[in-house]
Each structure stands twice: as C-alpha cells, then as structure tokens.
Amino acid sequence: ELKVEQNPLFLSMQEGKNYTIYCNYSTTSDRLYWYRQDPGKSLESLFVLLSNGAVKQEGRLMASLDTKARLSTLHITAAVHDLSATYFCAVLNTGTASKLTFGTGTRLQVTL
Amino acid sequence: NAGVMQNPRHLVRRRGQEARLRCSPVKGHSHVYWYRQLPEEGLKFMVYLQKENIIDESGMPKERFSAEFPKEGPSILRIQQVVRGDSAAYFCASSPALGVWGTEAFFGQGTRLTVV
Numbered sequence: 752e753l754k755v756e757q758n759p760l761f762l763s764m765q766e767g768k769n770y771t772i773y774c775n776y777s778t779t780s781d782r783l784y785w786y787r788q789d790p791g792k793s794l795e796s797l798f799v800l801l802s803n804g805a806v807k808q809e810g811r812l813m814a815s816l817d818t819k820a821r822l823s824t825l826h827i828t829a830a831v832h833d834l835s836a837t838y839f840c841a842v843l844n845t846g847t848a849s850k851l852t853f854g855t856g857t858r859l860q861v862t863l
Numbered sequence: 864n865a866g867v868m869q870n871p872r873h874l875v876r877r878r879g880q881e882a883r884l885r886c887s888p889v890k891g892h893s894h895v896y897w898y899r900q901l902p903e904e905g906l907k908f909m910v911y912l913q914k915e916n917i918i919d920e921s922g923m924p925k926e927r928f929s930a931e932f933p934k935e936g937p938s939i940l941r942i943q944q945v946v947r948g949d950s951a952a953y954f955c956a957s958s959p960a961l962g963v964w965g966t967e968a969f970f971g972q973g974t975r976l977t978v979v
Binding site for chain 1: 918
C-alpha cells in the first residue's frame with residue numbers, strides 16, 4: 752500500500768525566512784503533485800512533477816522531485832503572509848492510474 | 864475550481880439519518896472521484912466512478928456508504944444511518960481522462976458534514 756508522509760506537520764515561520772517541506776512516499780511513482788488548501792476551501796493545484804530531477808518554480812515556491820529517493824521538496828523563499836495555508840503532496844498510484852494518495856499535509860503559518 | 868459544483872456546502876444530520884452529497888463535474892469530464900478529509904488530516908480516497916460505472920471503490924467503507932454516477936445528473940455519495948465518525952469534509956474531483964490530475968483535474972469546494 753502506498754504511503755505518503757510529510758514533515759513537518761505544522762510550520763510557523765516569520766516573513767522573509769526560508770524553509771523546506773518534505774514529502775516521502777513508499778513505492779515507485781513517477782507523478783507527484785503539490786496542492787494548496789486555504790481554510791474551508793478546496794484544493795488548488797500548485798505543481799505537477801513528472802520525472803526524476805524535475806524542478807518547478809512559481810513565485811516564492813519551488814518544488815523538486817527525486818524518484819530514486821522517493822522524495823519531493825517544496826521550498827519556500829522569503830515567506831510572506833499570503834502563503835499561510837495547508838500544503839499537501841499527493842502521489843499517483845501507478846497500479847491503478849486513477850487515484851491520488853495524499854500526504855497528511857503541512858500547515859504553514861507565516862507571521863509578521 | 865468553480866467548475867466542480869458540490870452541494871450542499873454544509874450538511875447537518877442527526878445520528879441515524881441519511882446524508883446525500885451531490886457532485887456535478889466539470890462539463891465534459893467523465894471521471895469522478897470522491898475523497899474524505901477528517902479534521903487535521905489529509906484527503907483519503909473513497910471511490911472512483913465513470914458514467915454509470917463504479918471503477919474503484921477500495922476506499923469506501925463496506926457498510927452504509929454507496930456512490931453512483933448516473934448517465935444523467937450529478938454523482939451522488941450516500942451515507943446511510945450516519946454516525947458521529949462520519950463528520951468530515953467530502954470532496955469531489957473530476958478529470959477529463961483516466962489518471963489526469965494537476966491543472967487538468969479539479970476539486971469541488973467540498974461538503975462539510977456534521978453529525979450531531
């Protein structure tokens with residue numbers, strides 16, 4: 752059974768600081784996704800990582816994928832308050848090609 | 864994404880009642896997925912449907928839960944004889960093809976079920 756773990760579960764950081772969220776998964780998969788969820792809202796797709804070594808950047812967020820280590824990172828550069836949200840990584844089950852398995856989420860709080 | 868419409872947004876049911884959650888996918892999307900999110904947890908897969916067919920229900924509890932996606936109309940997730948442990952946010956997602964996620968698949972805003 753595919754398991755996806757994120758850490759940390761909760762992250763409080765000051766504006767202007769950098770930090771990295773880690774996502775580990777247990778079995779082979781070539782597709783990894785990062786989502787953002789604001790309280791009481793739906794999920795917004797941030798990044799799709801399709802191959803080993805893939806790196807995507809959007810604004811202050813950068814995501815990378817190492818399929819050999821089964822590890823993805825979401826790096827936050829010079830955090831701002833607007834980035835406060837919960838971030839999920841999700842891995843596609845290669846066997847079924849249908850469902851995503853989500854990590855437990857990282858709740859990010861950026862303080863002034 | 865506003866394209867996937869779920870209703871109701873909030874639903875309160877007493878223990879033992881039935882809960883019926885509706886999901887209208889993005890126009891043209893024939894693949895629908897239901898996920899459940901318990902408080903402070905990630906989303907857990909429940910069921911994957913195509914029109915008139917249940918493709919994968921490996922995440923559905925064996926009892927009290929059922930899902931359908933008829934030829935016409937929205938997909939329905941039905942929970943019979945609800946218990947307090949069913950309180951959660953239920954999200955529906957739709958995609959245009961099998962295994963397509965990311966920016967081509969969309970989640971609805973969820974139905975937040977509270978069982979009292």
